[in-house]
Amino acid sequence: MSAAAESELEFRAEGDDAWYSVLVGAQGERLTVKYVGFSDNLDEVFEASRFESFEELKEFEGRFRPVSVQLQDEECSKAVEGFPVCASHSFNGFDLRFYDAVMEHVITERHSRAKGEEECLCTFVLVWQHGPGAGIMMEKKIENICLVQSKEKPDRNVALFLERAKEKIGKKCAKRSVSQIHPSEGWAEDINEINRQDADLGGADNYLILIENLEKDLSPSTITEFIHQQTSIVSQSYVFASSSKELYARGAIVLNTHKDLQVLCKFFNNPGHIIISSRGRPWVVARNILWRDISAPTGTCMLKSQKKLQNGNAGISHELKLAYSGTEEFKKAKLLRDLHAEFTFHLERLHKRLATEEKKILQPSPASV
Incomplete structure (x- = not known):
């Protein structure tokens, strides 16, 4: 797979549910995901035939997105209540991983200026959306916060692979x-x-x-x-x-x-x-x-x-x-x-009732004659 064919994206790994920077390339019915900064032994290869339903494929598609951007000191006002972010968390003091979170509120502090550069001292209170801390509230600093980028258009490699996978699912359904x-x-x-x-x-x-x-x-x-x-x-x-x-x-x-x-x-x-x-x-x-x-x-x-x-x-x-x-x-x-x-079922019941009422009129009982 040539480097020119690869795309730089973020991928939410299935193993730990964390976001990683990856290089993605499509070849035929395969999609290769290379984790940036990690050994090639950790590369993942996904086959188009692995998916059993369109729902499963849609969930897989949602695991890819553009690379999130670090929130800068002078941009801290962008992180308002309810704002979705991607934030880092350190496990055991060295294992840094990124998970999605929602901004609960911001404890604002006056920014300092060291050597003429603005430094944000605010504290950001987050609620983790997935991962081991899902639903837990935690305080973070600006260096831990990244802005999630919107998908303006689907990545060409991922889109090509998804089309192959859809064809496979369609054939399975037809059988x-x-x-x-x-x-x-x-x-x-x-x-x-x-x-x-x-x-x-x-x-x-x-x-x-x-x-x-x-x-x-x-x-x-x-x-x-x-x-x-x-x-x-x-x-x-x-x-x-x-x-x-x-x-x-x-x-x-x-x-x-x-x-x-x-x-x-x-x-x-x-x-x-x-x-x-x-x-x-x-x-x-x-x-x-x-x-x-x-x-x-x-x-x-x-x-x-x-x-x-x-x-x-x-x-x-x-x-x-x-x-x-x-x-x-x-x-x-x-x-x-x-x-x-539901409407048809209701209509059928009305027809049965109509037939019963007509029968009463057309074929009256002997007692009513």
Whole structure:
């Protein structure tokens, strides 16, 4: 690894949770971390294949940041209450390590001037955020305080390694079976039922998957293109009419083969991502929605008002995308998807109640006649 490829960063070691100055270099699917001022025997090599989830990878990414800067005597006023800093602590009088802390308060003192240079005599009261002293309050002097630098842009070596690791995680997720990765057992049961029907009746013509919580101005062609881009599957897509009071639309994806059905189910059920619109609305795949011998409609079931809305927003990008696990987009999408599931469950209960009340009216008991 050439020196030109290395980046100087801070790294929070997994062993002691302390921050160290390091040189970082990426080669292929490996990231090498060299501790500045330490023996080469302590160098660490991280493999892109070591990560099992996007959450784990996100935590690893947070262990890198720009090198913190020593707080200067004339800058002590920057360290105000609640200010995050990186501070040093000496173990046994010689083992110096750096940990994150938050400024509790500052005991200010008049600065002295020795040989014309300003010297800060203030005392800084910190609360350690991690490490062996996490949660403990301690007094420090200015020579122990460093200012944490913000990440203006990701380091090129770390970013390259993270991309390799994301690819590895995605492949791992894709290899998992539907029954293992989807919280709804209905998927596996439905696919097994279709397998049985195909064997009994000599195969199926089409397979249908119903999708809920679509953007009302989403076009069928966008769905078809997105599915093909992500899975290489050729499909037909439909967006159904919805009333003006409804917040979302429903749609359907029609597939020609059982193999395509299995591939698309695995893609939908991948826990590492959620399909969302550019506005953040997540797709919700309906349960128990796999049928055989479907005669697909010949046109898109969309109201004229929806078509106008779609055409009126032609200049606005509402394309579909994937929100990956560990990101803020994913967290919001999951909350919205759970909210939709709660709403659907409530709606199902209302339908059951409606059916019961209708039955009472349409089929009155003998005593009431």
